[in-house]
Amino acid sequence: MKVFACWVLTYVVCLAAVRKMWSSRYMRSNLSRSLYMNMLSHSQSPPYWEGGHQWYLCDPEKISEALRPMFFQSYLDEGTQTFLDRSIEKSGWLSIQLYHSFMSSVFSMFMSRTSINGLLGRGSMFVFSPEQFQRLLKIGPDWKSQRLLDLGAGDGEVTKVMSPHFEEIYVTEMSQTMIWQLHKKKYRVLNIDEWQRTGFQYDIISCLNLLDRCHQPVTLLKEMRSVLEPTRGRVILALVLPFHPYVENGIYNAETDQTGKELLKGGKWEKPAEIMQVNGTMWEEQVNSLADVFEEAGFAVETFTRLPYLCEGDMYNDYYVLDDAVFVLRPV
Numbered sequence: 001m002k003v004f005a006c007w008v009l010t011y012v013v014c015l016a017a018v019r020k021m022w023s024s025r026y027m028r029s030n031l032s033r034s035l036y037m038n039m040l041s042h043s044q045s046p047p048y049w050e051g052g053h054q055w056y057l058c059d060p061e062k063i064s065e066a067l068r069p070m071f072f073q074s075y076l077d078e079g080t081q082t083f084l085d086r087s088i089e090k091s092g093w094l095s096i097q098l099y100h101s102f103m104s105s106v107f108s109m110f111m112s113r114t115s116i117n118g119l120l121g122r123g124s125m126f127v128f129s130p131e132q133f134q135r136l137l138k139i140g141p142d143w144k145s146q147r148l149l150d151l152g153a154g155d156g157e158v159t160k161v162m163s164p165h166f167e168e169i170y171v172t173e174m175s176q177t178m179i180w181q182l183h184k185k186k187y188r189v190l191n192i193d194e195w196q197r198t199g200f201q202y203d204i205i206s207c208l209n210l211l212d213r214c215h216q217p218v219t220l221l222k223e224m225r226s227v228l229e230p231t232r233g234r235v236i237l238a239l240v241l242p243f244h245p246y247v248e249n250g251i252y253n254a255e256t257d258q259t260g261k262e263l264l265k266g267g268k269w270e271k272p273a274e275i276m277q278v279n280g281t282m283w284e285e286q287v288n289s290l291a292d293v294f295e296e297a298g299f300a301v302e303t304f305t306r307l308p309y310l311c312e313g314d315m316y317n318d319y320y321v322l323d324d325a326v327f328v329l330r331p332v
Helices: 002-021 030-040 050-056 078-091 094-107 113-120 130-137 157-165 176-184 217-227 283-296
Strands: 145-151 166-171 204-208 234-240 253-256 262-265 299-312 319-331
Touching (some): 050 299, 078 299, 130 157, 130 319, 157 166, 157 204, 217 283, 234 299
Parallel strands (some): 145 166
């Protein structure tokens, strides 16, 4: 028992030392340093990070002529900035971050990263703000519809952005700890092999950053098409580009690099059973290729934009960010 207590104490002291080293002078980013200096000078609001606009850049000349009219430019809005501010604040809670780091080290021996985050209530994701969601669907704040299905809903924080517009909200998720979080939010959780056979159709299906993390992405697209309301139904689909498909399989121990991508450490990723053919290397080139994939599955691109896929940070990073292409698809 004494040995264990000493180990825990040493672990905490080392993490605290690292945290101290990365504060002030050794802050992780220009934004962090600016916020720290503003805190010292008792500023009331954090500065705008000028580099944030790069998350939304797209070169229309590289988009195909057929898709070019469907693109609309997004920007860092108030809802996104609120998420970033909250994430930066939470990453500075030393005692909580030490606790999360310690518990993650313990649970990683027999749980996946996703399940650990669900258990600890950390690592919430952000895809779009309420205003960005409304702009994607070309709706107003008071617009209402009947059924939303959110596939791979995680902890339900992104679902919460969409939920005010729907009478019935259905979600799916594989992680049991995330399902626990979804039940706490009063969403109707369907099994991953149940949502296709409920006997009713959905007005909106959201499939956010799931196609590159499932075994059968092509089949999933066709299944969404089969249960979507055929006239007013729409699919909101987000995909991280560049496209790197892999499937999380059970237990693994992962680290995360500076871009937010998880690096395998002593574990195993599985390749998906189905290959979704996405060509090109640049963001715009892969968007062009995805339009062909969607067409083969029975969809046409109605509109699309570029948004940052954000995740709450930890004691080493204020937040993590990847590049998302977000599409609204209509059945054809």
